[in-house]
Amino acid sequence: MLNPLDHTGKTILVTGASGGIGSQVCLSLSRLGARVILVGRRTDTLEETLKTLDGTGHVIRGFDLLEAERIQGWLRETATTTGPLDGLVHCAGRQLTQALRFLRPDDVNDFLSLDIRTGLCLAKGLRQNGVHATTSSLVFLSSVMGLVGHPGKGLYSAAKGALIAMTRSLALELAPEGIRVNVVAGGYAPTDTTRRMENAQTPEQLATLTERHPLGIGSPRDIANAVAFLTGDTGRWITGTTVTVDGGYTAQ
């Protein structure tokens, strides 16, 4: 039976694989037949994700993505071991809700770094000869907060909006090299990480958040399915696009 989402034979690198959306992306891609390269700072938590994966041949690569100047060499070295990458999914990121008056100027650089600096350096690393396969798919994880506003989300929106903006330019620049670039803007799909954010909210605030998603709040699997659509052959004619997976949050 034809499965257009089949990832058999594909090697996909996933950042932020230790938890949250990243670990779900690893799981979903493995269930579709992909070999996954799990990237994160802590190999012990990557091992936990690895245990959940289907199939064999997955690889753990402990690396601190904030060391952006090392990304290019590290990706070349990784591809030497694993073979060229059919896809790279940048899930590593942080949550933040903070009133403007509590913002410290240094927070801005620190926060933007993981999305923008690391994201651009991953794209630069992936485009090297031998690092990407003949055709490859780069997917960034953004948020509806990159599309619409919310109090306390100024810095977070800046980071997520930047991912959406840079996706379009990168898609145009990398299309001749066979690399598609897309971004998934997710609504609220609770993970262990975001549950800590939930703990910072009153039941009324959580109820409001739920009401703002006409289809109800999502699951990490909903986001991972969209990622798989973009890394799979299903996405072969899609580039420079923001795929919004938000239960209707931005339809209002």
Add this chain to the structure above:
Amino acid sequence: MNRAEFLNFFAELIEAEPDTLTGAESFRELSGWSSLVAIEFIAMADEQLDFVVSPTRLAESRTIDDLIAMLGDHISD
């Protein structure tokens, strides 16, 4: 952190003048309080006092003294 330090910390959080809070105030009625300040309060309790605030306990708290009681041993006399 002692009680006086906490009251001044809380004053700073809601942009009130130092040494103006007694603890008896209903914090939700103070002009500087908001849901975003609540998030900052919870983050502060976690980072500075190593105390995880339960949203339910926070919702049940009415006065600043209730918050101090919630923080228990983490605030000295």
